[in-house]
Amino acid sequence: xxxxxxxxxxxxxxxxxxxxxxxxxxxxxxxxxxxxxxxxxxxxxxxxxxxxxxxxxxxxxxxxxxxxxxxxxxxxxxxxxxxxxxxxxxxxxxxxxxxxxxxxx
Amino acid sequence: xxxxxxxxxxxxxxxxxxxxxxxxxxxxxxxxxxxxxxxxxxxxxxxxxxxxxxxxxxxxxxxxxxxxxxxxxxxxxxxxxxxxxxxxxxxxxxxxxxxxxxxxxxxxxxxxxxxxxxxxxxxxxxxxxxxxxxxxxxxxxxxxxxxxxxxxxxxxxxxxxxxxxxxxxxxxxxxxxxxxxxxxxxxxxxxxxxxxxxxxxxxxxxxxxxxxxxxxxxxxxxxxxxxxxxxxxxxxxxxxxxxxxxxxxxxxxxxxxxxxxxxxxxxxxxxxxxxxxxxxxxxxxxxxxxxxxxxxxxxxxxxxxxxxxxxxxxxxxxxxxxxxxxxxxxxxxxxxxxxxxxxxxxxxxxxxxxxxxxxxxxxxxxxxxxxxxxxxxxxxxxxxxxxxxxxxxxxxxxxxxxxxxxxxxxxxxxxxxxxxxxxxxxxxxxxxxxxxxxxxxxxxxxxxxxxxxxxxxxxxxxxxxxxxxxxxxxxxxxxxxxxxxxxxxxxxxxxxxxxxxxxxxxxxxxxxxxxxxxxxxxxxxxxxxxxxxxxxxxxxxxxxxxxxxxxxxxxxxxxxxxxxxxxxxxxxxxxxxxxxxxxxxxxxxxxxxxxxxxxxxxxxxxxxxxxxxxxxxxxxxxxxxxxxxxxxxxxxxxxxxxxxxxxxxxxxxxxxxxxxxxxxxxxxxxxxxxxxxxxxxxxxxxxxxxxxxxxxxxxxxxxxxxxxxxxxxxxxxxxxxxxxxxxxxxxxxxxxxxxxxxxxxxxxxxxxxxxxxxx
Numbered sequence: 001x002x003x004x005x006x007x008x009x010x011x012x013x014x015x016x017x018x019x020x021x022x023x024x025x026x027x028x029x030x031x032x033x034x035x036x037x038x039x040x041x042x043x044x045x046x047x048x049x050x051x052x053x054x055x056x057x058x059x060x061x062x063x064x065x066x067x068x069x070x071x072x073x074x075x076x077x078x079x080x081x082x083x084x085x086x087x088x089x090x091x092x093x094x095x096x097x098x099x100x101x102x103x104x105x
Numbered sequence: 106x107x108x109x110x111x112x113x114x115x116x117x118x119x120x121x122x123x124x125x126x127x128x129x130x131x132x133x134x135x136x137x138x139x140x141x142x143x144x145x146x147x148x149x150x151x152x153x154x155x156x157x158x159x160x161x162x163x164x165x166x167x168x169x170x171x172x173x174x175x176x177x178x179x180x181x182x183x184x185x186x187x188x189x190x191x192x193x194x195x196x197x198x199x200x201x202x203x204x205x206x207x208x209x210x211x212x213x214x215x216x217x218x219x220x221x222x223x224x225x226x227x228x229x230x231x232x233x234x235x236x237x238x239x240x241x242x243x244x245x246x247x248x249x250x251x252x253x254x255x256x257x258x259x260x261x262x263x264x265x266x267x268x269x270x271x272x273x274x275x276x277x278x279x280x281x282x283x284x285x286x287x288x289x290x291x292x293x294x295x296x297x298x299x300x301x302x303x304x305x306x307x308x309x310x311x312x313x314x315x316x317x318x319x320x321x322x323x324x325x326x327x328x329x330x331x332x333x334x335x336x337x338x339x340x341x342x343x344x345x346x347x348x349x350x351x352x353x354x355x356x357x358x359x360x361x362x363x364x365x366x367x368x369x370x371x372x373x374x375x376x377x378x379x380x381x382x383x384x385x386x387x388x389x390x391x392x393x394x395x396x397x398x399x400x401x402x403x404x405x406x407x408x409x410x411x412x413x414x415x416x417x418x419x420x421x422x423x424x425x426x427x428x429x430x431x432x433x434x435x436x437x438x439x440x441x442x443x444x445x446x447x448x449x450x451x452x453x454x455x456x457x458x459x460x461x462x463x464x465x466x467x468x469x470x471x472x473x474x475x476x477x478x479x480x481x482x483x484x485x486x487x488x489x490x491x492x493x494x495x496x497x498x499x500x501x502x503x504x505x506x507x508x509x510x511x512x513x514x515x516x517x518x519x520x521x522x523x524x525x526x527x528x529x530x531x532x533x534x535x536x537x538x539x540x541x542x543x544x545x546x547x548x549x550x551x552x553x554x555x556x557x558x559x560x561x562x563x564x565x566x567x568x569x570x571x572x573x574x575x576x577x578x579x580x581x582x583x584x585x586x587x588x589x590x591x592x593x594x595x596x597x598x599x600x601x602x603x604x605x606x607x608x609x610x611x612x613x614x615x616x617x618x619x620x621x622x623x624x625x626x627x628x629x630x631x632x633x634x635x636x637x638x639x640x641x642x643x644x645x646x647x648x649x650x651x652x653x654x655x656x657x658x659x660x661x662x663x664x665x666x667x668x669x670x671x672x673x674x675x676x677x678x679x680x681x682x683x684x685x686x687x688x689x690x691x692x693x694x695x696x697x698x699x700x701x702x703x704x705x706x707x708x709x710x711x712x713x714x715x716x717x718x719x720x721x722x723x724x725x726x727x728x729x730x731x732x733x734x735x736x737x738x739x740x741x742x743x744x745x746x747x748x749x750x751x752x753x754x755x756x757x758x759x760x761x762x763x764x765x766x767x768x769x770x771x772x773x774x775x776x777x778x779x780x781x782x783x784x785x786x787x788x789x790x791x792x793x794x795x796x797x798x799x800x801x802x803x804x805x806x807x808x809x810x811x812x813x814x815x816x817x818x819x820x821x822x823x824x825x826x827x828x829x830x831x832x833x834x835x836x837x838x839x840x841x842x843x844x845x846x847x848x849x850x851x852x853x854x855x856x857x858x859x860x861x862x863x864x
């Protein structure tokens with residue numbers, strides 16, 4: 001049962017239902033719905049409810065979007081209002097990204 | 106004169122005895138009166154010249170002729186000289202005969218016949234049959250006894266041959282013994298179960314020798330079961346066939362089939378096959394008097410005796426004796442002997458028939474046993490090979506399953522170890538982590554594909570798979586399939602080529618989209634797998650009459666001819682060396698074949714070793730689609746689209762579910778925390794929520810209630826994951842709360858099936 005499209009594994013770290021978090025989710029949803037071509041699995045993690053997960057993943061701020069697969073791992077911090085940055089982060093814009101984009105944390 | 110009379114045995118009678126006998130004849134003649142007469146030597150003096158002292162008494166009547174001829178003997182006179190008082194005593198050498206022919210000839214030869222002789226001549230019939238020699242000798246014996254008694258003291262030394270008196274008895278007895286001997290010999294042969302032909306030939310030779318018959322033959326009638334009565338059997342096309350024909354001293358075996366048919370009795374000339382013989386009809390008569398006729402090229406018989414050989418009321422054949430050179434009157438004992446021989450032969454024939462029947466049955470049984478043994482043997486071989494295949498499969502499977510699992514476990518263990526080390530110096534570089542995770546992910550995916558294959562195959566094999574038939578565009582499916590394997594092909598450095606040649610109006614096929622894609626993907630990935638770097642794999646599609654043809658061609662390693670039959674069998678990889686080089690469970694082609702057959706199609710393979718293989722799939726264009734599910738559901742299920750939110754706080758469930766769903770093509774948002782996520786869910790607006798529902802956590806129940814409150818149920822389906830059936834865990838739960846549920850643990854396919862049915 002091979003997938004027709006590329007599979008993306010994303011993680012979104014939020015802190016409860018703060019306005020920023022809600023906005024980030026909305027934006028992400030729009031991007032995924034309208035511009036994204038592949039299949040995604042988005043894991044939404046509430047750092048308030050699951051702090052250990054945030055710690056494991058070295059999340060310092062919320063909201064943070066992390067692309068786990070396909071490699072390389074990229075993290076995008078903020079409410080995702082910079083669409084272009086998000087698209088690049090999701091490999092949806094094929095521009096060379098310098099390593100500083102990805103968080104070395 | 107009276108040559109024959111004088112040569113017959115004689116007896117010595119005294120004159121007084123002779124006179125008494127004479128007197129008896131005289132009284133007999135007087136008793137008969139006019140119908141009989143007595144002639145003495147005095148009457149015949151003119152015709153026959155007598156020696157002195159000779160006596161003659163001839164009694165003649167219509168029925169009997171008795172001739173008593175007494176010759177005076179010298180011994181009688183010697184005796185009288187010795188004993189003076191017996192001088193008057195005279196003896197006669199007496200000859201007795203009952204045959205009038207010679208006397209008649211004698212009388213008629215003289216010119217003048219005295220009147221008293223003429224009377225006697227009337228009565229003597231030259232053709233009358235004389236009493237048998239036995240009869241004659243008996244009377245002679247009686248006379249002798251009488252004579253002995255009357256002159257016992259005077260009896261001179263006897264010089265007549267005693268033996269001659271008992272000769273006929275002895276002859277009869279000897280005959281009887283020889284007859285018995287022949288029959289005994291036959292009986293012995295029958296007991297020894299000799300070949301029927303031997304028994305028949307012995308019977309013919311022995312009987313022929315014993316009875317001094319010129320020709321003796323046994324004829325067997327060809328009996329066909331179609332024929333009814335006896336007459337029909339003989340009148341049938343085959344006619345009697347000659348079994349054994351004894352001719353003179355040599356026995357000749359021959360088979361002679363007379364095809365001509367005759368309806369009259371008697372002998373008749375026929376075209377001779379050789380100058381030495383003529384064709385004759387043998388009139389054969391059964392006991393019931395029905396006539397049988399047959400034609401055989403044998404000399405014309407002067408005497409003929411046919412004896413039927415009866416077997417269970419039906420005529421098997423006949424024993425035929427005949428003479429071609431001499432006339433012969435068949436004697437009563439000869440006829441009865443022939444009958445006895447025929448009866449004995451009937452027993453032999455019956456025995457041989459039974460024996461051959463028995464042998465036939467034995468052979469049949471033996472054959473049956475052999476067949477059964479062969480069947481058992483092949484069944485055993487099949488079972489053995491099946492068991493071997495199973496063992497091999499288990500070995501392969503455990504290898505195939507263990508390899509990715511080892512990767513997953515090993516890599517994750519490494520990651521875990523480094524994750525717990527706090528010192529940043531010992532931290533694993535991130536690219537390394539990525540590498541590990543990637544390996545873990547790929548291994549997991551590989552495992553999933555494998556498990557899915559196994560599940561699919563078992564489902565297809567157990568007949569549970571139902572095709573979700575749709576009107577598809579084959580060229581589009583082919584293009585999609587090619588697209589999917591593109592990445593794999595790139596990695597393997599194999600060129601992919603697509604050659605579509607289906608006219609637009611024929612570009613329709615009723616099939617299960619997913620299954621069709623699976624067929625193509627299996628064949629494509631197989632082709633890629635077995636094609637070396639720089640090779641080429643081509644997917645061609647075209648349409649024939651009522652058939653869409655897909656052909657996947659590669660220029661890879663090819664398949665040798667002996668391996669081809671194994672190709673589509675389960676759990677078979679063609680070579681252990683390949684197995685090492687090329688992974689795989691050997692399920693792919695078996696599954697592919699099953700799927701093609703589910704579509705009522707055919708799959709064929711052509712291959713040249715080291716040159717490449719080509720798999721051809723022919724699927725019939727089904728003109729009438731068979732809808733199994735509602736069309737809107739079908740369209741969703743075949744091209745999975747939809748957003749699913751998963752609420753699951755346990756990683757060990759969340760990760761595999763996400764994998765299953767994304768692999769099936771769904772977009773997944775996984776909420777680790779549920780209760781606070783309702784707002785987020787509102788934003789995401791998924792078609793389906795899969796949520797945990799644990800008995801001991803009221804929170805789970807609350808999530809569902811809240812979701813139901815904020816989103817209308819027709820827009821959102823909810824499926825619960827529980828640890829035991831809902832009605833057991835939540836007896837009070839409203840049926841409308843959730844749309845479906847799944848009990849953990851579950852198979853990926855179960856989850857997918859439920860989802861397909863829901864959205």
